[in-house]
Amino acid sequence: MIRDVRTGPAPRHHYLNAGHGLASWFLTKDHKRIAWLYFVSITGFFFLGGLAATLIRLELITPNGDLLSSDAYNRLFSLHGIVMVWFFLIPSIPTTFGNFLLPLMVGARDLAFPRLNLLSWYVYIIGGLFTLIAAVAGGIDTGWTFYTPYSTLFANGAVLAAATGVFIVGFSSILTGINFIVTVHTMRAPGLTWFRLPLFVWAQYATSLVMVLATPVLSVTLVLLAVERVFGVGIFDPSLGGDPVLFEHLFWFYSHPAVYIMILPAMGVVSEVVSCFAHKRIFGYRVMAFSILAIALFGFLVWGHHMFVSGQSIYAGVAFSLLSFLVSVPSAIKIFNWLATLYKGHVRFDAPMLFAMSFLGLFLIGGLTGVFVATLALDVQMHDTYFVVAHFHYIMVGGAVSAYMAALHFWWPKITGRLYPEMWARVSAIIVFAGFNLTFFPQYILGWAGMPRRYHAYVEDFQLLNVFSSAGASMLAVGYLLPLIYLLWSLRYGAHASANPWNARGLEWTVPSPPPEENFERPPRVEHEAYAYDTDA
Amino acid sequence: MTRTPEHTVIVAHQFENLEQQFDADLLGMWLFLVTEALLFSGAFLALAVYYHQYHDTFSAAARELHWLLAGANSVILLTSGLAVALAEQAADQGRRRAALLGLLATIALGLVFLAIKGYEYHSEYQAGLMPFLQQPFAYDGPNPHNAMLFYNFYFVLTGLHAAHMVIGLAVLMVIAVLTWRWRDGARVARQVRIAGLYWAFVDIVWVLVYCSLYLVGR
Ligand code: HEM
Numbered sequence: 167m168i169r170d171v172r173t174g175p176a177p178r179h180h181y182l183n184a185g186h187g188l189a190s191w192f193l194t195k196d197h198k199r200i201a202w203l204y205f206v207s208i209t210g211f212f213f214l215g216g217l218a219a220t221l222i223r224l225e226l227i228t229p230n231g232d233l234l235s236s237d238a239y240n241r242l243f244s245l246h247g248i249v250m251v252w253f254f255l256i257p258s259i260p261t262t263f264g265n266f267l268l269p270l271m272v273g274a275r276d277l278a279f280p281r282l283n284l285l286s287w288y289v290y291i292i293g294g295l296f297t298l299i300a301a302v303a304g305g306i307d308t309g310w311t312f313y314t315p316y317s318t319l320f321a322n323g324a325v326l327a328a329a330t331g332v333f334i335v336g337f338s339s340i341l342t343g344i345n346f347i348v349t350v351h352t353m354r355a356p357g358l359t360w361f362r363l364p365l366f367v368w369a370q371y372a373t374s375l376v377m378v379l380a381t382p383v384l385s386v387t388l389v390l391l392a393v394e395r396v397f398g399v400g401i402f403d404p405s406l407g408g409d410p411v412l413f414e415h416l417f418w419f420y421s422h423p424a425v426y427i428m429i430l431p432a433m434g435v436v437s438e439v440v441s442c443f444a445h446k447r448i449f450g451y452r453v454m455a456f457s458i459l460a461i462a463l464f465g466f467l468v469w470g471h472h473m474f475v476s477g478q479s480i481y482a483g484v485a486f487s488l489l490s491f492l493v494s495v496p497s498a499i500k501i502f503n504w505l506a507t508l509y510k511g512h513v514r515f516d517a518p519m520l521f522a523m524s525f526l527g528l529f530l531i532g533g534l535t536g537v538f539v540a541t542l543a544l545d546v547q548m549h550d551t552y553f554v555v556a557h558f559h560y561i562m563v564g565g566a567v568s569a570y571m572a573a574l575h576f577w578w579p580k581i582t583g584r585l586y587p588e589m590w591a592r593v594s595a596i597i598v599f600a601g602f603n604l605t606f607f608p609q610y611i612l613g614w615a616g617m618p619r620r621y622h623a624y625v626e627d628f629q630l631l632n633v634f635s636s637a638g639a640s641m642l643a644v645g646y647l648l649p650l651i652y653l654l655w656s657l658r659y660g661a662h663a664s665a666n667p668w669n670a671r672g673l674e675w676t677v678p679s680p681p682p683e684e685n686f687e688r689p690p691r692v693e694h695e696a697y698a699y700d701t702d703a
Numbered sequence: 704m705t706r707t708p709e710h711t712v713i714v715a716h717q718f719e720n721l722e723q724q725f726d727a728d729l730l731g732m733w734l735f736l737v738t739e740a741l742l743f744s745g746a747f748l749a750l751a752v753y754y755h756q757y758h759d760t761f762s763a764a765a766r767e768l769h770w771l772l773a774g775a776n777s778v779i780l781l782t783s784g785l786a787v788a789l790a791e792q793a794a795d796q797g798r799r800r801a802a803l804l805g806l807l808a809t810i811a812l813g814l815v816f817l818a819i820k821g822y823e824y825h826s827e828y829q830a831g832l833m834p835f836l837q838q839p840f841a842y843d844g845p846n847p848h849n850a851m852l853f854y855n856f857y858f859v860l861t862g863l864h865a866a867h868m869v870i871g872l873a874v875l876m877v878i879a880v881l882t883w884r885w886r887d888g889a890r891v892a893r894q895v896r897i898a899g900l901y902w903a904f905v906d907i908v909w910v911l912v913y914c915s916l917y918l919v920g921r
């Protein structure tokens with residue numbers, strides 16, 4: 167019976183056929199089309215970063231550095247990190263699904279500042295170009311963290327071009343953040359009170375706050391770094407009286423909150439998907455909303471856990487360790503509430519739900535091992551080993567990218583007006599889950615045993631686990647390439663989706679798929695809380 | 704980019720009414736100022752750390768700066784803040800000429816500020832206090848090595864501020880043209896208000912820059 171409601175006639179007029187030609191895309195102010203601009207660009211960067219990862223994993227199949235020189239290897243993992251963090255994961259969910267859905271979910275015709283929205287895409291692209299230039303002009307070998315004094319005095323790559331790229335893309339985040347916050351504050355439809363907002367909107371809101379408050383600090387840090395490198399001004403250079411640890415403080419003051427820029431939107435997606443596929447009201451709505459805000463807030467207080475062995479005072483280390491434990495409390499609350507939502511639900515395992523379930527399991531493992539590395543004494547051993555690499559990949563790939571895939575499948579019918587092939591999507595979800603664990607679980611063991619990160623050669627004892635890891639990576643590649651094929655296929659051959667193929671709640675499902683250019687014919691009036699699943703419609 | 708004819712469409716299509724649009728614009732500007740404040744905060748933090756570490760050296764180095772000239776500059780900038788506030792009020796009351804006059808006064812005072820700042824840079828350059836771009840560093844106080852760090856901060860912070868002045872002046876010039884044209888009074892009043900907000904921020908940052916670089920060490 168659910169199958170019947172999934173397909174429906176295509177609407178005559180919608181945002182996709184509202185204009186034709188290049189100008190209608192590159193000069194558009196429609197948030198839905200801008201979401202597409204972002205979607206295509208970040209997908210490009212995702213596969214570029216993936217290419218670098220492939221080469222890294224190929225090199226690591228054998229203990230000797232035989233495929234790449236150490237210098238080339240350093241450049242590859244730096245490119246991988248920079249591209250994946252700033253050009254894929256940070257923009258991923260906000261600029262695509264956030265852009266597309268936020269106005270729909272708050273019942274508005276567009277974001278508050280459509281032109282600014284388009285500008286932020288151009289800023290993103292310019293930042294991306296600088297990074298590509300840096301990659302082509304010899305690459306950089308500092309890692310994504312740009313630590314001084316290496317990056318300012320010694321590194322002999324295109325550090326300046328790469329730092330400029332990251333600096334510029336930061337403004338794209340800031341502009342998006344401002345746009346989202348203003349939209350949520352001023353553009354909600356009549357009757358849509360704060361506590362009727364979908365959790366996806368809460369998550370975008372909290373993410374935007376972090377973007378707006380943290381990103382400028384990265385910008386100024388990169389300015390100081392560039393000034394030091396170009397003019398020989400000593401700010402972080404000890405030989406000129408500067409302090410390199412200050413750079414780390416400033417960098418992580420941004421970059422720890424930045425990991426919440428990556429995970430909070432994912433949490434928003436999972437809330438929508440879990441409650442839809444359990445066909446149940448989300449458990450503990452208010453607590454969920456507040457814990458999103460709490461994570462965003464606490465996220466600003468824990469940056470020092472990246473610097474336990476950098477020479478910061480031991481007392482600061484203890485404080486940062488304790489504060490880091492505190493962050494895991496609201497995250498755990500969210501996990502429990504998602505599980506409680508599933509409890510006694512009518513759970514269906516369509517592809518979005520499979521991806522969301524992957525998120526739950528993998529984020530849990532990543533979060534728990536986060537507590538390991540946040541333990542001061544333990545981290546002295548774990549720091550800069552593969553254990554840390556496994557930790558953040560469980561969260562960023564296992565968690566955030568799985569949620570991104572969940573969102574992609576969940577809203578694909580809404581965005582394109584087409585259904586994707588369900589069977590293939592489930593296959594992809596399962597391959598990704600298995601491949602992911604095969605890739606990254608061995609890295610926990612390797613790190614525990616002491617294999618350091620960022621080297622292209624290692625002792626022979628570690629080979630078996632590294633071969634597992636590389637084998638898993640090839641599965642991951644298949645798992646991520648598959649959607650590229652069947653989603654493209656569905657654009658042409660997929661069945662036409664109905665307005666609400668998942669029988670979900672939320673304003674975005676009340677408009678046709680794909681939505682008309684103006685989203686709503688008249689401003690909707692909201693009478694229900696979000697997730698009113700038990701008032702069966 | 705596409706242009707909306709100013710006189711026909713007043714409310715942008717995504718808004719229900721003018722009030723909502725104004726709320727959004729104002730909130731957007733406030734948020735932008737928050738990000739600007741955080742941008743400066745990183746540099747101020749670093750300065751504070753080093754002031755703490757090299758207190759005596761930094762104080763001695765600070766005494767070489769033209770604190771009186773910069774003090775005069777502070778008065779000039781704050782006066783420009785008054786001018787833009789008056790322009791806001793005038794625009795609100797629909798007095799086009801007064802608004803335009805206020806804006807032009809603001810711009811003129813801003814340019815005077817930059818000129819004086821340029822003169823300061825020039826004299827520091829001649830005194831050999833510009834420790835980069837392969838310039839000889841001719842500071843003869845104690846610990847020239849660490850004093851160099853102070854001058855670095857001086858140039859980074861005042862330079863960052865000056866860059867914001869230039870942006871602010873460009874914005875004010877556009878607004879002045881819009882005020883001169885006066886297509887839609889209510890809309891102009893909003894634009895003046897929002898540009899004025901940015902200018903006020905530039906003023907406040909200068910007060911902080913002035914206190915922390917020129918005065919703390921004295
Ligand atoms: C929620 C999403 C999270 C993400 C996306 C994330 C991401 C990351 C990343 C990228 C790094 C490595 C940085 C580098 O050195 O290159 C890292 C390290 C670290 N993470 Fe997480 N993390 C998350 C959650 C947590 C939590 C909840 C905790 C603690 C309760 C935690 C504790 C740590 C610690 C202590 C390190 C430093 C380990 C070391 O370098 O020795 N993380 N994380």
Ligand SMILES: [Cu+2]
Pocket residue numbers: 421422425468469471472
């Ligand atoms: Cu962290």
